Amino acid sequence: MPRDLTPSTIENTFVLKALTERIRLDSRSFNQLRDLDISFSSTDYGVVDVKLGRTRVIARISAEITQPYADRPYDGLFIISTEISPMAAPTFEAGRKSEDELVISRIIEKSIRRSGALDTEALCIISGEKCWAVRADVHFLDHDGGLMDAACIAVSAGLLHFRRPDITIVGVGSRREVIVHPITERVPVPLAVLHVPICVTFSFFDVRKASAAIAGLPGKDNMKEADDDDVEEENDSSTAVLVDATLQEELLRHGFMSVTANTNREICQIQKGGDMPVEVGKLLSCSEAAIMVAEKVTKLIKKRLKEDEARRNVGNLLVEARAENDR
Amino acid sequence: MTVLDITRPSPASAITSFLYRVDGSASWKVGTAHIIASVSGPIEVNKRDELPDVATLEIVVRPDVGVTSTREQFLQDRIRRAVAPVIALELHPRTLIQVVVQIVQSGDTKILNTISLSACINATYMALLDAGVPLRSTVSATSIVYYTAATSDASKTKVLVDPTRAQLEQIEKDISSAHTIAYELKGGKIERLLLSDSVGSFTEDQVFECYDTAANICEETNRTMREAVTKCVQQKSRWREA
Numbered sequence: 180m181p182r183d184l185t186p187s188t189i190e191n192t193f194v195l196k197a198l199t200e201r202i203r204l205d206s207r208s209f210n211q212l213r214d215l216d217i218s219f220s221s222t223d224y225g226v227v228d229v230k231l232g233r234t235r236v237i238a239r240i241s242a243e244i245t246q247p248y249a250d251r252p253y254d255g256l257f258i259i260s261t262e263i264s265p266m267a268a269p270t271f272e273a274g275r276k277s278e279d280e281l282v283i284s285r286i287i288e289k290s291i292r293r294s295g296a297l298d299t300e301a302l303c304i305i306s307g308e309k310c311w312a313v314r315a316d317v318h319f320l321d322h323d324g325g326l327m328d329a330a331c332i333a334v335s336a337g338l339l340h341f342r343r344p345d346i347t348i349v350g351v352g353s354r355r356e357v358i359v360h361p362i363t364e365r366v367p368v369p370l371a372v373l374h375v376p377i378c379v380t381f382s383f384f385d386v387r388k389a390s391a392a393i394a395g396l397p398g399k400d401n402m403k404e405a406d407d408d409d410v411e412e413e414n415d416s417s418t419a420v421l422v423d424a425t426l427q428e429e430l431l432r433h434g435f436m437s438v439t440a441n442t443n444r445e446i447c448q449i450q451k452g453g454d455m456p457v458e459v460g461k462l463l464s465c466s467e468a469a470i471m472v473a474e475k476v477t478k479l480i481k482k483r484l485k486e487d488e489a490r491r492n493v494g495n496l497l498v499e500a501r502a503e504n505d506r
Numbered sequence: 507m508t509v510l511d512i513t514r515p516s517p518a519s520a521i522t523s524f525l526y527r528v529d530g531s532a533s534w535k536v537g538t539a540h541i542i543a544s545v546s547g548p549i550e551v552n553k554r555d556e557l558p559d560v561a562t563l564e565i566v567v568r569p570d571v572g573v574t575s576t577r578e579q580f581l582q583d584r585i586r587r588a589v590a591p592v593i594a595l596e597l598h599p600r601t602l603i604q605v606v607v608q609i610v611q612s613g614d615t616k617i618l619n620t621i622s623l624s625a626c627i628n629a630t631y632m633a634l635l636d637a638g639v640p641l642r643s644t645v646s647a648t649s650i651v652y653y654t655a656a657t658s659d660a661s662k663t664k665v666l667v668d669p670t671r672a673q674l675e676q677i678e679k680d681i682s683s684a685h686t687i688a689y690e691l692k693g694g695k696i697e698r699l700l701l702s703d704s705v706g707s708f709t710e711d712q713v714f715e716c717y718d719t720a721a722n723i724c725e726e727t728n729r730t731m732r733e734a735v736t737k738c739v740q741q742k743s744r745w746r747e748a
Contacts, residue, residue, distance in 0.1 A: 181549050181550045220611070222538060222611070223611065226610075226611070233526050235525070237608075237610060239570055239571060239610075241571045260572075260573070262568075262573075264566060264568050264606050264608065265528075265544075265546065265566065265604055265606050266525070266528060266531075266542075266544040266568075266606040266608055267527065268527040268528075269527070269528065269546040269549055269604060273564075273566045273606070274574075314571065314572070316570065316571055316572070318568065318608055318610070320525060320542065320544075320608065321525045321526055321527055322527055323526065323527070
């Protein structure tokens with residue numbers, strides 16, 4: 180497999196110099212997300228296509244009936260599969276996990292599965308015998324940085340969009356049977372999603388080190404005049420904190436931190452990487468920024484879900500024919 | 507030979523050049539099937555896969571749900587058989603041409619692979635074209651399903667071309683055979699048969715009839731591909747105008 184191109188020294192100095200002047204190469208402000216586009220499949224439930232700038236991810240949620248684990252008879256199964264194929268970038272090898280890929284899949288696992296976004300107890304059908312196994316397959320189509328952010332949005336949106344077929348249990352005792360009603364027969368049932376985790380990755384650049392390297396650059400003076408809509412700039416200006424880095428910025432950054440948050444202002448997961456120390460104050464301001472991004476993204480997901488439902492719900496049949504109780 | 511009912515539900519649609527990190531990409535939609543293929547190449551090849559006189563062709567098929575199984579291996583093998591003969595592999599010895607085929611929506615029922623196979627071949631070919639890999643001629647594939655329809659008087663053999671999943675599910679029990687046929691085309695006319703893959707029971711007459719039907723459909727598919735490529739080239743050369 181070909182190695183990824185390492186950015187040249189000129190590229191490196193150019194990006195860092197621009198950052199000392201508070202400019203990103205794509206003219207975004209430091210805490211601005213790239214254009215986010217979420218679309219759902221017109222036929223199937225739980226298929227989401229997420230475009231974050233040039234990064235593109237498709238997630239597909241599916242469910243089937245299996246036997247629960249012997250030690251957890253009341254819990255259903257929830258698996259997230261995040262295998263990166265060479266389609267995302269030729270540097271990824273098919274069938275072999277690279278280190279980056281491992282980090283990505285662990286962050287997604289922590290963000291969604293271990294934060295309890297999906298209520299697995301609600302997936303139980305007959306305790307110890309039958310339960311739903313929900314599976315999220317994430318397909319990475321294009322890699323321009325922020326794979327985990329895009330994947331997290333895709334899986335979260337997919338879980339909200341997915342509908343499983345309705346079931347009834349007939350008989351008693353050991354002769355209980357489960358009848359699965361096809362979605363053409365009965366209105367399918369949504370999953371019990373408890374919260375919507377959104378992962379936001381912050382990239383840190385040691386600007387002081389950079390401006391020292393670039394001789395004769397008035398790094399600090401410029402920063403003082405910088406626009407004040409950025410949350411994380413106040414006290415110390417030696418670190419530049421970027422939200423949603425592109426691939427180039429990802430390759431050049433000195434450190435990163437992924438924060439997963441939801442609209443309840445809860446932090447689900449924090450992962451810090453790279454060899455750059457970051458002060459506590461930064462950590463707090465990043466968490467605050469993550470919550471703001473999460474709110475914005477969740478709003479967009481909800482909006483797209485509403486549009487999709489309006490398109491499917493012809494003649495209000497989906498509402499009138501459903502067997503669910505309002506909660 | 508009996509006169510047959512041939513129904514084709516929806517024409518295919520294609521988009522190319524929408525992924526940035528690979529050299530060529532294509533999306534192919536027909537019926538309910540949706541396939542995305544990408545091509546990188548010629549790129550550096552692993553030492554153990556290196557061939558001294560030709561380029562190595564790697565085809566990876568990724569399923570829509572779950573992990574790679576024998577089904578994907580089967581698809582990989584058939585795509586290779588259909589596409590490899592038209593690629594001028596000898597022009598880039600000791601390199602790798604890497605094809606990744608992502609099934610977004612298979613459009614098949616559990617027992618068939620026919621629909622996804624023909625869509626995979628078409629998507630792969632379009633991606634190769636988009637990547638600028640040297641090709642000898644064009645390829646297009648189609649899938650044909652035979653089933654016996656229980657009409658009021660007597661059961662009659664009917665044909666579906668590139669059916670949707672809903673159609674397949676409706677006739678699932680009555681399917682007698684399913685065929686995937688890939689042709690090589692030159693100048694929009696069929697040249698030779700590249701792949702003929704069939705399951706089920708069928709007569710000799712049916713196979714030949716199948717080849718004739720497929721020839722027409724493949725020529726039509728070829729026109730769809732040409733339109734998609736023209737559109738893509740127009741998009742890319744907008745800067746020349748004005």
